Amino acid sequence: MAPASSTSGSAAPLSEDRILACLAGYFPQTHPSLLLGRGDDCAVLKAGRPLCVSSDLFLEDIHFRQSYFTPEDMGYKALAANVSDLAGCGARPLGFTLCLGLPAWADMDWLNRFFSGMAEVAGLHRMALAGGDLSRSEKLHVSITVWGEPADPGHFLVRGGSMPGDVLFVVGSLGLARVGLNRLEAQGRQALNEWPAACAAHLRPVPQVDAGLMLARAGYNARPPALMDLSDGIMRDLPRLLGLTGELSVTCPEKCTGLGAEIVLPQGRLHPELLRYAAETGKNPVHEALLGGEDYALLGSCAPDMLPPLHAAIPGLFSIGVVTAGGGIECNNAPLDSLGGGFDHFDAGQDA
Structure with a gap:
């Protein structure tokens, strides 16, 4: 990671041609999944089978702050958050488009650093940048659309399909990014010294792509797992997985009505930095884990006989x-709704 130095290192004015030339240095023009790449009015995708598509916004002072995000962090997280959506569907990332609204303070030095962070994620997953748009804006505005293909062999996974008796599972850490956000807000980048794992979880989340692909393959010859990206905390995302938000499952709406869950989450499953944060602030660490947003872990359910091989094959x-037939959700024998809500973009108290 480059140091968090000043972003005023280039006095030359920005122009679309300069920005596009800079971008071309980080993202190749050609890719096996593209028939036609950047430069025309549209890109042409080489889509021989169904594609999985997702879009996200990444907005200054809503999803990040300049005070503790470096340009590299901004570029990295903007794309990583989108890739996590593909992981939640068991998809292999292929490419993305980028729409970028740049404020007056952005210069070529900042752009090089921003694109280098984004290229780190794109290179890791061999993703093509197919096109996008550029504009001026008052604050930094990043809009990304990603797409991917199903695992081979395998199908895309969906949130619906849980049944009573299924095992609930998570891939990744719970609540760690919540700690990182809290400490970064309070201490700025100095928090990295005392809370390295928590800050990394917030600044540079790792999408669980390999785990998503393995889960998709596991469901090819069996009842597929239910799966989703865990980005708003278990408090908000588990009801979505179980179909309790009023949205019918596309796979089995008649089976997804009235489902509940019994969660068992011992403190020993939680990261040491979350436990230390809870001890220092007088908070309940399990509650923090359930409320935490932006973990970019995976949350899913599967038939009980599928769990042992998945546990052996998928780190983390x-x-x-377990999923229950009742409509309520409990954690460690306490009703989940007694803890309050998870992350909501429209709750003014939860902005970055």
């Missing part, structure tokens, strides 16, 4: 409970 996968 652990069970957190």
Whole structure:
């Protein structure tokens, strides 16, 4: 990671041609998934089978702050958050488009650093940048659309399909990014010295792409797991997985009505930095883990006989409970709704 130095290192004015030339240095023009890449009015995708598509916004002072995000961090997280959506569908990333609104303070030095962070994620997953748009804006505005293909063999995974008796599982850490956000807000980048894992979880989340692909393959000859990207915390995302938000499952709406869950989440499953943060602030660490947003872990359910091979094959996968036939959700024998809500973009108190 480059140091968080000043972003005023280039006095030359920005122009679309300069920005596009800079971008071309980080993202190749050609890619096996593209028939036609950047430069025309549209890109042409080489789509021989169904594609999985997702879009996200990444907005200054809503999703990040300049005070503790470096340009590299901004570019990295903007794309990584989108890639996590593909992981939640068991998809292999192929490419993305980038729409970028740049404020007056952005210069070529900042752009090089921003694109280098984004290129780190794109290179890791061999993703093509197919096109996008550029504009001026008052604050930094990043809009990304990603697409991917199903695992081979395998199908895309969806949130619906859980059944009573299924095992609930998570791949990744719970609540760690929440700690990182809290400490970064309070201490700025100095928090990296005391809370390295938590800050990294917030600044540079790692999408669980390999785990998503393995889960998709596991469901090819069996009942597929239900799966989703865990980005708003278990408090908000588990009801979505179980179909309790009023949205019918596309796979089995008649089976997804009235489902509940019994969660067992011992403190020993939580990261040491989350436990230390809870001890220092007098908070309940399990509650923090359930409320935490932006973990970019995976949350899913599967038939009980599928869990042992998945646990052996996927690092970081652990069970957190079972799906029940009742409509309520409990954690460690306490009703989940007693803890309040998870992350909501429209809650003014939860902005970055």
